[in-house]
Amino acid sequence: MNLPMDVLLVVGVIALYLQDSAMLLHYDxxxxxxxxxxxxxxxxxxxEFRGRRLFVPDAWRPTRAAFRTSWLQARNERPRTxxxxxxxxxxxxxxGCRWLWALxxxxxxxxxxxxxxxLALLALTVLVYATTAWLGWRVWRFRRVLELQPREALSMGFELLCCPPHAINLVRRLSLRRGLDGDAIVAVQRWLNDDEARQARECMRGQLAYAMDFHGEQASLVQARQRLEETQ
Known part of the structure; x- marks a missing residue:
């Protein structure tokens, strides 16, 4: 069945937006x-896909910050705000992300x-690219607080202009790039309320048990189990 071009265009925009926001998470x-x-x-x-779990953030809330972290090992951190x-x-x-989502x-x-x-479609196109360019300018202007080097800010602005549907996810892109201090166990204990922290720890324990079934008593897994037990 051949779909009309207008339907394909809308489906393509939505697919690009969701594809850019989706993540495949490792067990840790x-x-x-x-x-x-x-x-x-x-x-x-x-x-799951090739051993990773699919996570698609709330498509109705494109400006919700997302921080990806691991309970197995922390990233090498650099000085930051x-x-x-x-x-x-x-x-x-x-x-700007909300405006672009609506447009x-x-x-x-x-x-x-x-x-x-x-003329209406032309006006919409102008508004889309003007909003995207404004986002690129804001990234450049606030690059220090967003922890971007000048070259990184310019590269990100160029990427946004190349694909406006991806620009909707700018808040997520920036927060995922930054990450959190320490590992997931520390982050959960620090930032979540008691109920949600307890649920997150139970989930991590389940994933840890799953990993130990395959990998045995590896030192990194044993250390992660000890850290989880200390937060009970």
Missing amino acids: EVVLTRDASRWHATAGGTL QLGHFIGGLAAVRR LLVGLPVLLWVFPHP
């Missing part, structure tokens, strides 16, 4: 997300299926 990885005032944790869904300062800096691009995922289908006038 946890994603911490933050909304207005609360933190949440997930180790992915039940769907405090987390609260960084999260505050994300506000510089949140509004591409709401405005585009409405114009194509309700009012497909060429």
Whole structure:
């Protein structure tokens, strides 16, 4: 069955947005997300691909920051700003991401299926690229608080202009790039409330038991188990 071009265009935009936001998590990885005032944790869904769990963030909330971390080992960290300062800096691009989400995922289908006038579509295209360019400018202007080197900020701005649907995920891109201090066990204990921290630890224990069934008493797994037991 041949689908109309307008349907293919909308499906393509949505697919690019979801593809860019989706993650395949290793057994030792946890994603911490933050909304207005609360933190949440997930180790992915039940769907697996080559031993990794698929996690697709909330498509209706493109400006929710996401931090990927591991309970098995911490990344080599470089000097950077405090987390609260960084999260505050994300506000510089949140509004543009919301505008872009509305233009591409709401405005585009409405114009194509309700009012497909060429001038209206041209105006939408101009607005999309103007918003994307504004986001690139904000990334450059706030590169220090967003912990980007000048070359990294320019490269990110160019990538956004090349694919505006990916630019919707700018907040997630920046927060995933930064990550959190320490490993997932420390992050869960520090940022989640008691109930959610307990659920996250139970999930990590399940993943740890799964890993030890395959790899045995490896030193890194034993150390992770000890750290989890200390947080009970």
